[in-house]
Each structure stands twice: as structure tokens, then as C-alpha cells.
Amino acid sequence: MRIAFVGKGGSGKTTLAARFARWCGDQGMPTVAMDADINQHLLHAAGIPETRQRQTIPLADHAHAIKTFLRGTNPRIAAVDDMIKTTPPGTGSQLLTFQTQNPLWDAAILENGVHWALAGDLHPDDVGVKCYHAVNGIVELLLGHFHDTRNEAVIVDMTAGADAFASGLFGRFDVTAVVVEPTEASLSVLRQYVAYAHDYPVTLVAIGNKVSDADDLTFLQAQTTAQGIPLLTHVPFARSIKSASQGHVLPKESWEPELCQALETMRQHLLTIPRNPVTLYSLACELHRKNAARWANASTGTTLESQIDPHFDPVAAFGA
Numbered sequence: 001m002r003i004a005f006v007g008k009g010g011s012g013k014t015t016l017a018a019r020f021a022r023w024c025g026d027q028g029m030p031t032v033a034m035d036a037d038i039n040q041h042l043l044h045a046a047g048i049p050e051t052r053q054r055q056t057i058p059l060a061d062h063a064h065a066i067k068t069f070l071r072g073t074n075p076r077i078a079a080v081d082d083m084i085k086t087t088p089p090g091t092g093s094q095l096l097t098f099q100t101q102n103p104l105w106d107a108a109i110l111e112n113g114v115h116w117a118l119a120g121d122l123h124p125d126d127v128g129v130k131c132y133h134a135v136n137g138i139v140e141l142l143l144g145h146f147h148d149t150r151n152e153a154v155i156v157d158m159t160a161g162a163d164a165f166a167s168g169l170f171g172r173f174d175v176t177a178v179v180v181e182p183t184e185a186s187l188s189v190l191r192q193y194v195a196y197a198h199d200y201p202v203t204l205v206a207i208g209n210k211v212s213d214a215d216d217l218t219f220l221q222a223q224t225t226a227q228g229i230p231l232l233t234h235v236p237f238a239r240s241i242k243s244a245s246q247g248h249v250l251p252k253e254s255w256e257p258e259l260c261q262a263l264e265t266m267r268q269h270l271l272t273i274p275r276n277p278v279t280l281y282s283l284a285c286e287l288h289r290k291n292a293a294r295w296a297n298a299s300t301g302t303t304l305e306s307q308i309d310p311h312f313d314p315v316a317a318f319g320a
């Protein structure tokens with residue numbers, strides 16, 4: 001189950017992605033949490049010590065190994081460098097699973113039952129000339145080749161606002177959780193997400209965060225309902241989260257019961273949302289054609305539309 005955490009800057013995407021990953025990992029679910037935000041903060045929010053964090057390999061720096069693995073023996077990809085973020089899997093491609101060793105697990109660290117991975121940030125050389133999508137595009141590519149099941153959690157902490165729609169990343173998820181604080185500004189990002197997602201197979205849910213009282217909750221319920229998006233659950237303003245942000249990471253046993261209840265509600269509901277990998281595969285092909293025509297054919301000097309394999313069976317590869 002692929003789950004994106006999006007929302008306004010500062011709403012709590014990273015915090016909730018990290019806590020939710022911990023929660024799933026503790027339940028014994030195979031879980032990976034990936035940081036796809038230029039502000040690489042997920043591992044820190046998870047309370048992972050800096051020395052341990054440094055043992056991850058940023059996925060963008062590991063791109064060649066990842067692409068070589070994913071390409072496998074796919075004859076439609078002439079060279080590893082011809083793989084772009086939207087290149088879809090085809091006959092001969094190798095898919096990622098939790099059960100098999102692959103370059104994602106090499107780059108990630110395993111802590112508290114969760115594989116933690118990060119896309120990487122902009123290299124100093126690239127400042128002013130490169131867009132961050134060139135970095136987190138590796139996450140887009142990985143997700144396009146991930147064969148996960150309903151009982152496995154693939155969690156991605158995303159960039160703020162509706163930025164995911166500027167790349168194809170928005171179309172890689174079974175469910176997109178929009179983290180909303182009880183404020184107009186936060187809800188305006190949900191409104192924007194609803195508008196952009198309208199013509200695409202994007203399943204949205206809202207998760208309230210930093211909810212202080214019944215009035216906050218009433219406000220959130222009314223506002224999300226008005227936008228036609230279910231408020232799945234809400235997380236209170238939590239001392240354990242505040243303390244962690246001040247450098248005092250409390251053990252999971254000290255997490256507030258309301259926080260734990262919200263995480264369990266998220267686990268039960270997010271993991272039972274209907275999946276449609278075939279529709280997502282079709283969208284991926286559509287976006288690949290669009291990228292090929294707009295810029296990628298010119299930049300690689302090839303006709304990348306031919307990477308789409310008409311014989312590839314997404315049902316066999318990803319399940320129904």
C-alpha cells in the first residue's frame with residue numbers, strides 16, 4: 001500500500017509520516033518510509049541519531065545502481081541513462097519487493113522495523129540550475145517498479161503544497177493523506193489538491209493535525225466535508241511530538257493514547273482503501289508519453305515512448 005503524506009508547509013507531514021511508519025513497523029508490517037522533500041527531515045523526525053542517519057545513501061546518488069537493477073533485461077531500454085522518472089516497467093524489468101535484496105534496501109537503514117530512505121537534496125553545484133524533481137524523480141521511478149501488497153506499507157513524505165502535481169509523483173499512490181491543521185491556510189492546500197486531482201485516479205483523505213479542542217475538530221469536520229473529502233482521523237497537539245522537536249525523543253511507550261489511537265485508525269483505514277494498480281500503470285504510461293514529448297526525447301536523443309511495452313501485464317506484475 002503506497003501512502004503519500006502531503007499538506008501545507010509545517011502542517012505535520014514529516015511528523016505524521018515518521019510516526020505512522022514507526023507504528024506500522026511496530027505492528028510487524030514490512031514498512032519503508034522515504035523522504036522525498038527537499039527539506040530532508042524525516043529521519044530526524046523519526047528520532048534516528050545523526051550518526052546512524054549518515055549511513056543512508058541518498059537515493060539520487062545511488063541512481064545508477066537503482067536504474068541498472070530495475071532495467072534488468074528489459075530490451076526496450078537501450079541504456080541505463082535512458083531511464084527517466086516515468087520510464088515504466090516492461091518485460092524483463094526487475095520489480096522491487098520487501099522480500100528480495102535490491103538497491104533500495106542497500107541505500108536505506110533499518111531501524112525499529114522500518115526501512116528509512118531519503119531522496120537526497122540539491123548538490124551545491126546544482127543550485128540555481130536544477131529543479132528538485134530531478135532529485136526526487138528517483139522516488140517516482142522506484143514507486144513505478146514497486147510490487148507491494150496490501151499488508152506492506154510504502155510511506156512517502158512529500159514536498160509542501162501541491163508541488164507533487166508539477167511532477168508525476170502525485171500519480172504513484174494508492175492513497176494520498178492530506179495533513180490539515182484547523183486553519184484556513186491549511187485547508188486551502190486541501191482545496192488545491194482536490195482541484196488538481198479531479199481528473200486523475202487520486203484517492204484523497206484528510207488527516208487533522210494539531211487539534212486542540214472540540215471547536216478545532218468541528219471546524220475541520222465541516223471544512224473537509226464541504227470539500228467532499230473524509231476526515232479519517234485527527235491527531236491532537238501532542239507533548240511527545242513537541243518534545244521530540246526540542247531534541248528530547250521520548251520512547252514510544254510515552255506517546256499519548258490519543259496519538260496512538262489516531263495512528264491505529266490510520267493503519268486500519270489507509271490499508272483497506274481499494275487499490276487500482278492497473279489504473280495507476282495506465283496513468284504512468286500517459287505521463288511517460290507526456291514527458292517524452294515535452295523534454296525527455298530531446299534530452300536523451302531517443303524516442304522514449306518505445307519504452308512502453310504493450311505486452312506488459314500490470315495485473316500479473318502488481319496484482320488486481
Ligand SMILES: Nc1ncnc2c1ncn2[C@@H]1O[C@H](COP(=O)(O)OP(=O)(O)OP(=O)(O)O)[C@@H](O)[C@H]1O
Nearest residue numbers: 009010011012013014015160210236237238241245
Ligand atoms: N501533533 C503535533 N503536536 C505538536 N507539534 C506538532 C504536531 N505535529 C507537528 N508538530 C510540530 O510542527 C512542526 C512542523 O511539523 P513537520 O515538520 O512535521 O511539518 P511538515 O509539514 O513536514 O513541514 P515542512 O513543510 O517544512 O516539511 C514541527 O516542529 C513539529 O514538531
Ligand SMILES: [Mg+2]
Nearest residue numbers: 013014037041
Ligand atoms: Mg516536512
